[in-house]
Amino acid sequence: MSKGFRQSQAGLHTWSGLLLGWILFLVFMTGTIAFWREGLNRWMRPELARVEQPMRVLAGAQRFLQGKAPDAKSWFITMPSDAAPGAQLFWVPQPKEGERPRRGGRRENQALIGADGEPAVARATRGGDFFYRFHFDLHYVPVIWARWLVGFATMMMLVAILSGIVTHKKIFRDFFTLRRHRGQRSWLDGHNATAVLALPFHLMITYTGLVTLMALLMPWAVVANYSDEAKLFDALFPHSETIERTHRAAPLVDLTTVVRDAERRLGGSSGFVEIANPGDAAARVSVNRAPSTLLNTRTPKVTYDGVTGAAIWQSPAPGGASATAGVMIGLHAGRFADTALRWIYFLCGVAGTLMVASGLVLWTVKRREKLPDPDRPHFGFRLIEKLNVAVLAGFPLGIASMLWANRLLPTGMAARAEWEVHTLFIAWAAALLLVLARKPASSWIVLLGITGGLLILLPIYNMFWTDRGVFASLSANDWLPIGVDLTLLVLGAASIATAQRVARYRPERRRSRDDRRVAAARLGKLAPAE
Known part of the structure; x- marks a missing residue:
């Protein structure tokens, strides 16, 4: 492989990673957190106990809906699990004449x-749903623009990974090399290690992330083959024939009986139940298999007569293209993973987040050494360096602040869920102001130290002021809240340790160009005459 080609790939690697590096960092971090989406949904509602009898919850859901919305157009029930806070219900009222859907x-x-x-x-x-949505929809941004931006950033990520493989001819040897206290060399070693450690994961998660957005990024195949969006939907998500409401009252079948039969037919636990025309003779009950039981996210389903409980339709086997897309999305989301595999996903995601962060820091470290006077950089460099700190250290501070808002905001507060999210961005904005007012080194120390302290104090707060502290959870043999608290402790300790390392670091003073010229002139005067 020619040296010129490798050097061209080095430039491509640098700029493809830098141009949208901040977006990639946010996407990687929130996507990594989203691997524990269901667990965070329950951890952030400490009033709720663990679900031990899913059918009891389903029966309660049917009872509630029959009393609350007996004449609704449809009901939707998300089946509970031990990781979920309960059964989420949603219903669509009958449309009123003249009302737009x-x-x-x-x-x-x-x-x-x-x-x-x-x-x-x-x-x-x-x-945890916030982190899941943020990692491809962002926030305060129109969804279509956010997905285009994330899609473009993901393509740049794939280019950066592939060009990085080409650039580093000794990449696997460098993985086992970690030189400490060596400035730029240490950052490069850390960047290489986190990149190679989970290289197959990085390639998989980036490529499959593009697959999830393929209809948006490359819509030509869809446009060429489907002029009607409804036909495309029917091809990708087959369903039984829709029957209009008859307006003849009929009791709805017991949903627990239907779901048990569906789980037997589908070969796995159920994840989602939809009831069309409840309380009518034309009622239909559809049960989907849980995505956590299959690699393919396009799970099969069975439809029943809502009055007799007889099975009337079952989804056909998916085609090759549909199954491939479903498997790619399943690999990306990791919903099929058990606890051990989910931890592997999470740790690889952490490595990916550190890879992006170290690459952004490495860019500033390398560019500083090339400046005419590294001790007095120009405005553009100072701005990028400060924004690096604001994103890499400020966003984690925002997340820690959001978790504290979840615990401290009044439970009856209007728009409480939205204000939890607003707290994240308010804290992030405060971090930006601090970074702009201080030197980068001190900003790293302050932001990482505060973030670590907030994360470590959360489990202590949970222990004394919630019903899901470590001792209460141990007595209930409920390991999910314990796992979240221990993870927060580890991340908090790592953040404080990093702040301490930054505080102790004393860079070697490098001579500016003027210094080097003076030294060269002096050397010339002292050189012996020939």
Whole structure:
């Protein structure tokens, strides 16, 4: 391989990683957190107990919906699990004449059924769902623009990974090399190690991330083959024939009986139940298999007559293209993973986040050494260096602040879930102001130290002021809250340790160009005459 080609790839690697590096850092960090989406949904509602009898919760959901929305157009029930806070319900009222259909749900059309089968009284929160949505929809940004931006950043990430493999001819040897206290060399070693450590994961998660957005980024195949969006939907997500409401009242079948039969037919636990025309002779009950039981996210389903309980339709085997897309999305989301594999996903995601962060820091370290006077850099360099600190240390501070807002905001507060999210961005903005007012080195120390302290104090708060502290969870043999608290402790300790390393670091003073010229002139005067 020619040296010129490798050097060209080095430039491509540098700029493809830098141009959208901050977006990639946010996407990688929130996507990594989203691997524990369901667990965070429950951790952020400490009032809720672990679900031990899913069918009891389902029966309570049916009872609630029959009393709350007996004449609704449809009901939707997310089946509970031991990692979920309960059964999430949503219903669509019968459309009124002249009213335009609304996209998305209304809060008054949603409810949560707890482990006891009764409507749960718990704090409003976006929970882990916020991190899941943020990592491809961002926030405060129109969804279509956010997905284009994330899609372009993901393509740059794939280019950076592939060009990085080409550039580093000794990449695997460098993985086993970590030189400490060596400035730029140490950052490069850390960047190489985190990149090679989970290289197959980085390639997989980046490529499959593009697959999840393929209809947006490359819509030509869809446009060429489907002029009607409804036909495309039917091809990708087959379903039984829709039957209009008859307006003849009929009791709805017991949903627990239907779901048990569906789980037997589908070969795995159920994840989602949809009831069309409840309370009518034309009622239909559809049960989907849980995505956590299959690699393919496009899970099969069975449809039943809502009055007799007889199975009337089962989804056909998916085609090759549909199955491939479903498997790619399943690999990316990791919903199929058990606890051990989910930890591997999470740790590889942490490595990816550190890889992006170290690459951004390495860029500033290398560029500083090339400046005419590294001790007095120009405005553009100083701005990028400060923004690096604001993103890499400020965003984690925002996340820690959001978790504290989840614990401290009044439970009856209006728009409480939204204010949890607002707290993240308020803290992030405060971090930016601090970074702009201070030197980068001291900003790293302050932001990382505060973030570490906030994360470590959270489990202590949980222990004394919630019902899900470590001792209460141990007595209930409930390991999910314990796992979250221990993870927060480890991340907090790592943040404080990093702040201490930055505080102790004393860089070697490098001579400016003027210094080198003076030294060269002096050397010339002292050189012996020939």
